[in-house]
Amino acid sequence: MKRAYLPLTAVLLTLLAVSCKSGPKEDPILRLAAAESLTQGKEMLAKKKYERARPYFTHAFEVEPNSAIGREGLLLAADTYYLQGGSGNYVQSEAKYRDYLNRFPTSGQAPYVQFQIANSLAKRMEKPDRDQAGTRKAMEAYQELIRLYPTSEYAQQAQEQIKLVQANLAEHEFQIGRFYLRYGLPPAAVERFDYLLKTFPDYPDKGKVYYHLGVAHNTMRQAEEARKAFDHLRAEAPDSPWVAQIPEVKDEPKKAAEPAKEPAKDGAAKTEASKDGANRP
Numbered sequence: 001m002k003r004a005y006l007p008l009t010a011v012l013l014t015l016l017a018v019s020c021k022s023g024p025k026e027d028p029i030l031r032l033a034a035a036e037s038l039t040q041g042k043e044m045l046a047k048k049k050y051e052r053a054r055p056y057f058t059h060a061f062e063v064e065p066n067s068a069i070g071r072e073g074l075l076l077a078a079d080t081y082y083l084q085g086g087s088g089n090y091v092q093s094e095a096k097y098r099d100y101l102n103r104f105p106t107s108g109q110a111p112y113v114q115f116q117i118a119n120s121l122a123k124r125m126e127k128p129d130r131d132q133a134g135t136r137k138a139m140e141a142y143q144e145l146i147r148l149y150p151t152s153e154y155a156q157q158a159q160e161q162i163k164l165v166q167a168n169l170a171e172h173e174f175q176i177g178r179f180y181l182r183y184g185l186p187p188a189a190v191e192r193f194d195y196l197l198k199t200f201p202d203y204p205d206k207g208k209v210y211y212h213l214g215v216a217h218n219t220m221r222q223a224e225e226a227r228k229a230f231d232h233l234r235a236e237a238p239d240s241p242w243v244a245q246i247p248e249v250k251d252e253p254k255k256a257a258e259p260a261k262e263p264a265k266d267g268a269a270k271t272e273a274s275k276d277g278a279n280r281p
Contacts, residue, residue, distance in 0.1 A: 029055055034063040038073050045076065050084040074100050074110060082235040084118060087124055094120035111152035114145040122161060128171035135172075139165045140263075163202065170200035178212055207233055207240030215247065223251045 021269040029037060041056030057080065060073030065164065075110045097117045101110060118141035142158040149155060177192030179193030193213040196203065204211070214229030226249045234243055 007158050008066075027055075029059050032056075032059065033071070034060040034067065036067050037063070038076075041073070041076065041265070045080065045132060049092030052081045052082040053081045071100075071104055071107065071109075074103070075113070078113075078116070085123075090123045092122045111145065111149040111154050114141065115154040115158060118158065118161065120146060122165060125168055128168055129175050132169055132172050135165055135168050139169070166200050167203065170196050170203040171269045173200075174209060174212075177209075177216075181212060181216050181219075186219045189213075189216040190220075207242045210237070211240075211242035211245065214249075218247060218250055221250050221252050226250075232268065 004158065014280070023276075032040070038060040041053045044050075044053030044056065045154035054077055057073040057077040057271045060069045061077065061094065064070035065074075075098070078093050079101060080189035081096060094117055097113045097120065100107070101113050104110075107113070118138055121134055121138035121141055125138060128134060139162060142162045145152075146155050147160045173192050173196040177196070179191045180186070181189035190213060193209055193216065196209055197213075210229050214226045214233065217223075217226035217229060230246050230249070232238065233246065237243070
């Protein structure tokens, strides 16, 4: 019996058809117009489905990058990262907001976008015992908002956020100062505590700063400076628990009296006097 063989062309066509059927399907979002994609993205956003909403906003922007719809899509894509939260998403939201400002610096949304850049940085602040480079960037971003858009509705909110950021920076300075004091470096501790009080006058817990500042001076037997610090503690934070822990101030050690000089002998005195007279004009 003879076997029947399919022509080679027919085999290839059959394989191609099977491959096409099993291949990746086209993303249905790509078929949408920008307006349609934006609308569907907003529906997802209203349901707090941030990851599902993001591709719709991104598509709207990519289809019409220079239209009002496209600009809104880019901004809402940034919002989805921020609203979803998490360190990685805050990095992405900052990048998206900066991209928006770079593309549309004169947009009416610019104050909001600058505010969100600062917020994205502030959400990534480290604890006071960690590096504060990101915290300083957040403060600079809030200050930039106030400088550029002083009359915007976000300027006042930025002022409030700056207080929180500064409190974190001040606590960082305090912890470093206390570390120096604990490990026997009171001069370095004093420098940190003085810097904190000068730079962050609104720091809410000044009581503990004055206490540790006084202790640092007291350790160095700087009685006058120690008393000043403890007096500030009593006056500015009378209800602070640190008041009860104020130690006895150690007076500065008295200098040993210099031994009296023996009177010069007559001959030596006359010699010195004659030299002095000779040297006068």
